[in-house]
Amino acid sequence: MNLGVDLTFLEFLASLPALVEWNDFTVGLVAFAVKFAILVGGLLQLPPxxxxxxxxxxxxxxxxxxxxxxxxxxxxxxxxxxxxxxxxKLIFKEEVVPDGAHKVFYHLAPVFCVFPAFLVACAIPYGPDLLVFGHKIPLSVVRLDVGFLFILAISSLAVYGVSLAGWASNNKYSLMGSLRASAQMISYEIPLGMSLIPIVLIYGTLDLGKIVEAQTSLIHWGVFAAPFSFMIFLICMFAETNRAPFDLAEAEGELVAGFHTEYNSAKFAAFFLGEYVSMFVLSCLAATVFFGGWQVPFVPYETIVALAGSPNIAALAGIMMLLLKASFFMWVYIWVRWTLPRFRYDQLMSLGWKFMLPIGLANVVGTAVVLAVLRFK
Amino acid sequence: MNPYIPVIIVLIFGVLLGSILSGLAAFLGPKKYLKEKMDPYECGVPKVTSGSEKMSVKFYLTAILFILFDIETVFLYLWARTFDQLGWLGVVEVAMFVLVLVVGYIYVLKRGALEWD
Known part of the structure; x- marks a missing residue:
């Protein structure tokens, strides 16, 4: 088709960037869109x-x-x-909504399981800053000063998905499963939150990007600076995602499938999507906070930049490093699931409230006192 | 650019994505209504009791205790961020705060609120 303009499609595409005035705002906007699209695309490939x-x-x-x-x-x-x-198969199956279900909340619950996981994944720094045409682009979709608080606040929204799903299904097994799951998730959220306080104390910031930048060498890694925090965090990681050995919510022998008993087809898949994405996010968080995030062990960032000659290649190496570290934790998830037997419910709750909580508190106070002695004369 | 504008965009997209993914089967799948099929799943046995049974009071208690301890965690975050500026004063204040909390925790423990049977 001839439009009277001598322009092929490729030339038209190439002429597009010239139409926009490139300042920090437009670059940030385009970078945000690209990063978000890549992240969502990647996260959707992850569960299968x-x-x-x-x-x-x-x-x-x-x-x-x-x-x-x-x-x-x-x-x-x-x-x-x-x-x-x-x-x-799951997408093309019939969706069976039980007659007694509370329709609005029944349909809302899987959404509540999916979006907090994606939102949290956006706040994690996946690598050092990119340098594109002289503009610095941070490699997290949203870079916040309070990334830490943001992640903790948003990830706790997932409890709503679980409790709504069980309550709205009008099935007593679902209700029992969701009660157990939500009680467990909120119980372990306290030690989880406490385990990260020493990290804030040590690095003095709530910005995840800055925490990673501070972990330049192996001895500065969070796991060596705050080993107790790491242990508490690791245990809470399993409890927060309702994974074995804390998968009381879906103890097949007693509760059929727990809170998603009445869910099938795409909604069932949505619950799994949420679970696996939050597993990935917690693995990334563990790697970011305790294992240096995108920092390559033994090789400082500046050395990589000097060797590679460009910060972009160093950023690529950083992303690879973080994904490697995160995949180690995902492997731990699977490893533990097929190694340890399930806890009893009263054991689970007393572990959370009688051991993790006091240890977490003692860890916070102990770290504070040690740091105060070291820093303030 | 205000860093919270991307957060709102991501939030909207996340909710949309969740709704589309979980709503896909409603458009793509077949639909056949059968009275028996829409019963709650009870391993093949007809439904005996309703789905909204009374639940153990322990769950409420856990929720209440959670709110108390979670708020305390949020307070600790504020102090942790300003640890260097506050110095020893902050450490002593937080030690007192935690002491009050521990007294409450011991009370809860002794009253048996954390016992599950």
Whole structure:
């Protein structure tokens, strides 16, 4: 088609950037859109992959085969496409809403499980600043001064999804499961919050990006600066995501499937999406706060920039490093699930309230006193 | 740019994404209404009691205690951020604050509020 203008489509695309005046605001806006799109796209690929790993790994541990059939035509790829097939099946299934369900909250609950996880994933610094045409671009979708508080506040919203799901289903197993899950999540949120206070004390900031920048070498890593915090955080990580050995909410033997018993098709998939994304987010947070985030061990950031000749390559290395560290924690999630038996409910609650809470408090006060002796004369 | 504008955009997109993902099957899947199918799942047995049974008071108690201790955690965050500026004064103040809290915690413990049976 000739529009009377001598312009091919590619030339038209190339002429687009010249139409915009490039200042910090427009660059920030475009960078935000690109980063957000990449992050959401990546996070949506994550659950199928993790589900596949979580079926192959226990199969390996228990000397079974696990899913190994679904693949491309003659390549089976160790059953990698199984999760894709499952997702397609779940999306095209009939959605059965029980007659007695409270319709509004029933439909709202999966949404509440999904969006906090995505929102929290946006606040994590995935790498050092990029340098594009002289503009500095931070590698987290939203960079906040109070990233720490933001993450803690938003991630606790997931409790609403769990408790609404159980209550709205009008099924007593769902209700029991959701009561257990929400009591457990709020109980372990206190030690989780407390375990991160020593980190704020040590690094003196609530900005996650600055916390990572402070962990320049191995001895400055959070895990060595505050080892008790790391232990408490690690235990709370499992409890917050309702994963084994704290998966009381979906104890199959007694509660069918817990709070999502009455959910099927795409809504069931949405709960899983939320669970796996929050697993990833907590793994990233553990890596960021305790294991130096995007910092490469033994090689300082400046050395990488000097060696690579550009901060962008260093940023790439940083992203790789963070993903490597985070995948270690995701592996721990799966490893623990297939190693430890489930707790009893009273054991779970007394562990949270009688051990983790006092230890967390003592950790805060102890760290403060030690730091005060070291810093103030 | 105000850093909270992206937060609001992300929030809107997140809610949209969640609604679309969880609503997909309502448009794509088949729909057949059967009275029995819409019953609550009870392992194949007809429903005996309603879904909104009375629940143990322990859950309420946990929620109340959670609010108390969580607010305390938020207070500690404010102090932790300004730790260097406050110096020893802040440490002593927080030690007293935690002491009051521990007295309350011991009271809760002795009254058996944290016992599950």
């Amino acid at each position: 992959l993790l589900v596949w790993i979580e079926r192959r790994v226990p199969a390996l541990m228990q000397r079974r085969r696990g899913p190994n059939r679904v693949g491309f035509f003659k390549w089976r790829l160790y059953g990698l496409m199984q999760s894709l097939a499952d997702t397609i």
